Amino acid sequence: MEYSKKNNNFYKEMVGIALPITLQNLIANSVNMLDTLMISSLGDKSLAAVGFANQIFFLYSVTIFGIVTGSSVFIAQFWGKRDRENIRKIIGISLTLSSILGLIFTLVVLLFPESIMKIFSKDVEVIQLGTEYLLIVVFSYIITGISFTYAVASRSIGQAKLPMMVSIISFVTNALFNYLLIFGKFGFPRLGIRGAAYGTLIARIVEVLLILFAIYSDTTSPLAGNIKEMTNWNKNFIKKYFITTYPVMINEALWSLGNVMYSVAYSKIGTEASASIQILNTTYNLFMVLARGMANACTVMVGNKIGGNEEEIAIDYANRFLIISALSGAVLGLILYLGSDIILKIFKNLSPEVYTMSKQLLTVLAIFFFLKAMNSTLIVGVLRGGGDTKFSMKLEMSAVWLVGVPLAFLGSVVFKLPVHLVLALVYMEDVVKAAIGIPRVISKKWVKNVIKDMD
Numbered sequence: 238m239e240y241s242k243k244n245n246n247f248y249k250e251m252v253g254i255a256l257p258i259t260l261q262n263l264i265a266n267s268v269n270m271l272d273t274l275m276i277s278s279l280g281d282k283s284l285a286a287v288g289f290a291n292q293i294f295f296l297y298s299v300t301i302f303g304i305v306t307g308s309s310v311f312i313a314q315f316w317g318k319r320d321r322e323n324i325r326k327i328i329g330i331s332l333t334l335s336s337i338l339g340l341i342f343t344l345v346v347l348l349f350p351e352s353i354m355k356i357f358s359k360d361v362e363v364i365q366l367g368t369e370y371l372l373i374v375v376f377s378y379i380i381t382g383i384s385f386t387y388a389v390a391s392r393s394i395g396q397a398k399l400p401m402m403v404s405i406i407s408f409v410t411n412a413l414f415n416y417l418l419i420f421g422k423f424g425f426p427r428l429g430i431r432g433a434a435y436g437t438l439i440a441r442i443v444e445v446l447l448i449l450f451a452i453y454s455d456t457t458s459p460l461a462g463n464i465k466e467m468t469n470w471n472k473n474f475i476k477k478y479f480i481t482t483y484p485v486m487i488n489e490a491l492w493s494l495g496n497v498m499y500s501v502a503y504s505k506i507g508t509e510a511s512a513s514i515q516i517l518n519t520t521y522n523l524f525m526v527l528a529r530g531m532a533n534a535c536t537v538m539v540g541n542k543i544g545g546n547e548e549e550i551a552i553d554y555a556n557r558f559l560i561i562s563a564l565s566g567a568v569l570g571l572i573l574y575l576g577s578d579i580i581l582k583i584f585k586n587l588s589p590e591v592y593t594m595s596k597q598l599l600t601v602l603a604i605f606f607f608l609k610a611m612n613s614t615l616i617v618g619v620l621r622g623g624g625d626t627k628f629s630m631k632l633e634m635s636a637v638w639l640v641g642v643p644l645a646f647l648g649s650v651v652f653k654l655p656v657h658l659v660l661a662l663v664y665m666e667d668v669v670k671a672a673i674g675i676p677r678v679i680s681k682k683w684v685k686n687v688i689k690d691m692d
Contacts, residue, residue: 243519244516247553248584250538251531251558253395253397254392254395254397254533254538255527255530255533255534256397257397257400257401257533258392258400258401258529258530259526259527259529260404261388261400261401261404262326262403262525262526262529262530263523263526264401264404264405264407266423267304271408271412271415273415274585275419275420276419276430276433277516277562277584277585277586277587278585279429280364280586281417281428281508281587281588281591282362282363283366283514284516285360285363285508285606286354286358286362286364286366286370286614287366287370287430288512288515288518289354289357289358289363289367289375289500289504290354290367290368290370290371291374292497292500293346293353293371294374294378295379295496296339296342296490296493296494296497297338297342297381298385298493299490299492299493299496300338300486300489300490300493301335301338301339301382301385302400302489303482303485303486303487303488303489303490304335304338304386304389304482304485304486305330305331305385305389305479305524306335306380306389306485306489307482307483307484307485307486307621307626308327308328308330308386308389308478308482309330309390309536309537309540310485310540310621310624310626310687311323311324311327311481311482311623311687312328312394312640313393313536313537313539313540313544313622314540314541314542314543314544314624314686314687314688315544315688316393316395316459316540316541316544317540317542317543317545318544318545318688320476320688321459322466324390324459324462325459325466325467326462326466326467326468326469326470326474327390328386328387328390328462329464329466329467329468329469329470330475330478331354332382332383332386332467333468335382335383335386336379336382337378338382339378339381339382340377340379342375342378343375343376343378346371346372346375346378347372347375348447350368350372351368354368354371356501357500357504357511357629358504358508358511362510363508366430369430369431370431370434372428373435373438374434374437374438377438377441377442380441380442380445381441381445381476383445384403384441384444384445384448385450387449387460388400388403390460390630391460392533392537393537394459394460395537399448399452400448402451403444403447403448403451404444404512406443406444406447407441407443407444407447410439410440410444411439411440412436412437414432414435414436414439414440415432415433417432418433418436419554420432441646449604455506458472475629477687478682480624481624481626484626484629484630485621485626485629485630487634488626488629488633488634491637492633492634492637493635495638495641495642496637498642498645498646499642500514500658502642502646502650502659503648503656503659505646505649506655506656506659509588509590509591509594510594510656512587512591513591513656514598516581516587516591516595516610517598517599517602517660520580520599520602521602524569524602524606525609525613526572527565527569528562528565528566528569528613528614529613531558531561531610531613531614531618532558532562532613532614532616532617534558535554535555535558535614535617535618536555536621536622538558538622539551539554539558539618539619539622540623540624542554543623543624543685543686544688546686548684551623552681555619555622555623555678556678557616558614558618558619559611559675562610562614562618563607563611564607565610566606566607566608566609566611567604567607569610570602570603570604570605570606570607571603573599573602573603573606574599574603577596577603578596579588581595581599581664583652589672594655594656594657597655597657598657598660599655599657601657601660601661601664602660605661605664605667606662608667608668608670609664609667612667612670612672615670615671615675615678616629616674619678619683620632620678620683623683623684623685623689624683624684624685624686625677625682625683625684628683629676629684632670632674635669635672635673636666636667636669637666638669640665640666640669641663641665641666644662644663644665645662647662648663
C-alpha cells in the first residue's frame with residue numbers, strides 16, 4: 238500500500254510539472270516551426286538565411302540556458318527546504334549574468350552582422366537576407382534572458398503553469414505579427430524576412446512584460462524579490478554559486494558553439510543541405526518537447542528531494558525518469574520515421590533536392606531519437622538536478638568536441654559525404670554520452686547537496 242502510494246505521488250508530481258513544461262516547449266517550438274513554414278514560402282535562400290542568423294541567437298540562448306539551469310539546481314534544492322531568501326539571491330545573480338551576456342551579444346551583432354553571416358555562407362543573397370534579419374531580432378536578446386530566468390525559476394518551485402500560459406500568448410502574438418508583416422496583410426507593410434524578425438521581437442516584449450507582471454503582482458511569490466533582496470550576496474554565497482554553476486555555463490556555451498560548428502560543417506555541403514538542416518532542426522525541436530519536459534521535471538523533483546535530505550527517493554526518481562524517457566523516445570522515433578512524408582508536406586515550396594535531403598535526415602533522427610531523449614534526462618535531469626555539474630560538463634564536452642565536431646568536418650570536408658551520413662556521424666556523440674553516463678547514474682556518485690553551508 239505504501240509503495241503504491243509512493244508510485245502515485247511520483248506520477249502525479251511528474252505530470253503536474255512535466256505536462257505544463259512540455260506544453261510550453263511545444264508552444265515555443267511551434268512558434269519556431271511557424272516561422273520556418275512562413276519563411277519557407279519565400280524560398281530556400283530565405284530559409285537558409287534565417288537558419289544561419291538564428292545560430293547566433295541559439296548560441297546566446299543556450300548559454301543563458303546554462304546560467305538559468307545552473308541557478309535552477311540551487312532554486313530547486315532551496316525550495317526543498319522553503320528558503321525564499323536564498324531563492325531571491327540566486328535569481329538576482331542569474332538576472333545579472335544573463336543581462337551582461339545579452340549586452341555583449343547585442344553589441345557584437347550590431348557591430349559585425351555581415352561578418353557573422355559570412356562565417357556560415359558565401360552566398361551574397363543569403364548574407365544580405367540574414368543581416369537584415371539579425372539587425373532587428375538582436376534587440377530581443379536581453380529581453381529573452383530576463384524571461385528565461387523567471388520562467389525556469391517558476392518551474393524550479395513547481396509553478397510550471399505560469400511560463401506555459403505566457404508562452405501561449407507569446408505564440409499567438411508571434412503568429413499574428415508574422416502573418417501581418419511577412420506577407421503584408423490588412424494594410425501592414427510586406428516586409429518578408431524582416432517581418433519575421435519584427436514578429437519575434439514583439440512576441441518577446443509581450444512575453445517578458447506578462448511574466449514580470451504575473452510574478453510581481455503576487456507579493457507572496459518566492460520569486461518576487463526587490464533589488465536589495467536579489468543583490469544581498471556575500472563572498473561565500475557567490476563562491477558556492479559559481480563552483481556549482483560554472484560547469485553548466487561552460488557546458489552550454491561550448492555545446493552550443495559545437496552546434497554552430499555543425500552548421501558550418503553542413504554549410505560546406507551547400508545551401509540546399511543548410512535549408513534541409515533547418516527543417517530537421519525545427520522538426521527535432523518539436524519532437525523533443527516531451528523529452529525536455531521530462532528532463533526539467535526530473536531536475537525539479539530530484540533537486541527538491543536532495544534539498545529536503547531525501548536522497549534515496551531522489552535516486553529512485555532518477556531511475557524512473559530515465560526508463561520513461563527512453564521508452565517515450567523510442568515511440569516518438571517510430572512516429573517520426575513513419576510520418577516523415579506527412580511532416581515534410583507541411584513545408585511549402587521545397588525544392589525536390591531539399592525535400593529528399595530532409596527525408597533522409599529525418600530517417601537518421603528517428604533511428605537515434607530514443608538515445609537523444611534519454612540523454613536529455615540523463616544530463617539535464619539527473620546529473621545536473623543531482624548537483625553533479627562537473628561530471629556532466631566533462632561528459633557532454635568530450636562527446637561534442639572529441640567525437641561530434643571532428644566527425645562532422647571529416648564527413649563534410651574530407652570525405653564529402655551526403656548530409657544525412659554526416660548527421661549520422663554527428664549523432665555518434667549520443668552513443669558516447671549514454672555509454673559513459675549510465676554507469677555514473679548506477680554508481681550514485683551524482684547525488685550532491687549543493688546548498689549545504691550556504692547563506
